Amino acid sequence: MTASLEKNGLKVLVIDDSSTIRRSAEIFLSQAGYQVILAEDGFDALAKINDHHPALIFCDILMPRLDGYQTCALIKKSTKFHTTPVIMLSSKDGLFDRARGAMVGSDEYLTKPFTKDSLLKTVREHTANAISK
Incomplete structure (x- = not known):
């Protein structure tokens, strides 16, 4: 069975103002069989969430216009x-940042630069229910 069939083409939204981060995440997730939607900021993301109904959302914290905390x-x-898992992405790994992410409802906090393994592990953990539906 191929990876894409196992994952049923689950949609993952990646919100980040860095094209490098978006591209890295897209490559890692696409190779693993996920359908990837990209957004440059919170406003872009909110429109795409409504259109695509992603199973999981990765959200950068430091973005122009609408930051990751506000977006989450x-x-x-x-x-x-409200039940869609939101994983905060940040190069800052401080306790305050993690706490603030938790206060706005994020499900997990991933530090950049992330590895392919950490990204895919996070997706698997938070979409296990979506795959089994």
């Missing part, structure tokens, strides 16, 4: 998407 809070306040 809006997703978690939404009646339609």
